[in-house]
Amino acid sequence: MSTPSDPGTPKPPRQPRRTGPRIVLAVGLLVAVLVGANLAVKFWGTAGRLAEGVVEGSTDAAFYVPPSPVPAAAPGTLVRSEPIASAPAGSAAWRILYHSTDLNGADILVSGVVVAPDAAAPVGGRPILSWGHPTTGSAARCAPSIGDDPFDLIEGLSRFISAGYVVAATDYSGMGAPGPNSYLVGATEGANVLDAARAAQQIEGTHANDVLALWGHSQGGQSVLFAAQEAASYAPEFELRGVAVAAPATNLAELLKADIGDVSGVSIGAYAFTAYASVYGPTTPGATLDSILTPPAAAVADQMAALCLLGQNAELHTIADPLIGHFLAVDPSTAQPWAALLTENTPGRSRLDVPLFVAQGDADELVRPEITAQFVQSQRALGTVVTSETIPGTGHGLVAVRALPALFTWLGSLGLPH
Template sequence: MAAIGLLAGCAQSTDRRLEQGVVEEIAEQPFYARPDPIPAGDPGEVVRTQDLESAPAGTVAQRVMYHSTDVHGSPLLTSAVVIAPTAPWTGGGPRPVVAWGHPTTGMAPRCAPSTGVDPFDLIEGMTDLLNAGYAVAAADYPGMGVAGPDSYLVGVTEGNAVLDAVRAAGHLDGSGVTAASDVLLWGHSQGGHAVLFAAQQAAGYAPELRLVAAAAAAPATELGTLLDDDIGDVSGVSLGSYAFQTYQSVYGATTPGLALTQVLTDDGAAATAQMAQLCLIGQNEQLHALAGPLVGRYLRADPATTQPWADILRENTPGGVPITVPLFVAQGLADVLVHPAATTQFVQQQCGRGTRVVFKQVPGIGHAEIAMDVVPDVLAFFAAARAGTPPPSTC
């Protein structure tokens, strides 16, 4: 009887969240509209918020629009979700905050994880993080949610948005986050790419933040290798379209001679802009209908060896500078999207630069499962790093 009562309570809680999520989805579009004129503000300064009644029981959550900066140093507006427990933090000092970097969902505004009925669905490990007392700041990345410059695998733009989501959380009532909060970075796939850049940039871009540690699951690292590994199937063409369209739009005006047809076939270049408007989740069938016929006939030349594309890929590959906080990296050995050899190469590079790395390789685990599989390891790693006793480096 107790079990039946508990299940009934869970069902009622889930129904409440879905009902509230439907209401919020209907009303969310005005939230993402950029104000005109755009108010001035420093990076991380909040423009508007929206309370999310669909937050899980025992938490408070908000959508937030905030200021950030792109790779060219230009100001922009972007969005995130911030969620925190309502129970007081009892660990001493202000509540720590985890900046979450989400895996690829697309690059168009409607592909943002903060939109839709359940804006918390893609925060891997969220329940465990909240149960541990952390607040979570989950950036959408620029160009998603709020219209703006594209940012897919543009490391500086993504990393700035992740750090500025933490700054924004510090402006929100109820988050418990302050300028003195410990900051922890956690991301998967594209999100691993974003948090690695955030870790590299934090000291220069957001020196007031108390960055303690970073964790990445199957991160996108060596972009030339990643493209070469994946371009032979429909997923590689789909994800490649996001990257090529982004780099053309972000660097085209400042990079003489940059053109899609340098590296893509005529058919590939013609389809790329159309593919880039489709979300990986919810529009996968339409996306693959465009990408499928291009398998084997998408590339004209290798971007990793064709200028100026090679320099752009190199600029957006993380690891060019050492990461000065303890770093946890997880890799599934059955991953066929981010190949284990590429992640191992990145880890070895960081070891050579003096970064303190804990590298966990998990047999039998693929790309989609790796982040959830290592959540207990990430929580233990974060706790040890905050206590000043991070695990020994596996370098």
């Protein structure tokens, strides 16, 4: 059930809704996703859900306000939930606020979404699919759960629901609910992914059991890889069957070097370095924006980090375009402490004890195919069982959708619904 904010707790300014052009973008994205996945969903059904989401938008701001004081609780403990009327056909959905931890183990609150089939549950309950979303930004208002359609970035959602999964989708810390910035901070994101699955188990009606699979795209690929690395020690109650990623952010230093020459690299760099300066700066000498960025870039990095990738792309480009070629003051792959921080947040330094599925588009100009290939090779050398799929003629945006047939075949090979 939804819990109102506590008496006397000040309400934050209303987060801007992604309406107008955002609706057009969301509809276009959803139609592309649905067609690409060969899902039998009618356009007007999608538009109807978006319309319901706009109505819901006027009522959900208080949901993200933490109770005051925040009660101490174990990671994954559900603080509150509320039904989402615009749930996709055949499902029930909830917005959630739950306890998780940051990279230092501190208790934080994180928001997200849970979606479950609305049919009778099988004996033994349903497996959980915990999803890591691609980059939408790093500010609170960029959280997927705040959007007019909070389901539009969960790639494969309809098929997962049809197959019988409970889908848990974290916003990541600092997005939606207030909390420390988590952009490309692997340990925090990984804990958020696992704790979203724990929270899903506590919602009456999901019938979620302890069987778990992880799925993420781009930034979300990095987050679920960290979740897989941490699962045995952080959430040992789960029976983790496998982790799947599409165009994952793996070697962060190499990805940054490959992308920094265009507007996407500058935007992502602003998100990442602002996050690292915020999270690591208080305890790490030299982790300040003026030690890594040129003076013009350092002056506007916070402004860029306040903008969302969806809905505020034009504003981002206006700021980022003049910085192309003039963004970095030093090479972050060699200059300390940045080189160490990028390495710390690069997944794949140890063997995974569960099977790994990796999809990569051969035309991806953001997460470069050669970097993903190096990650696959290194994981195999460590002993991880890897299934690698190259999706021909595919760039960064569509790789997760086009990987779904191979992904579900792989899930079936693990004894999971497909």
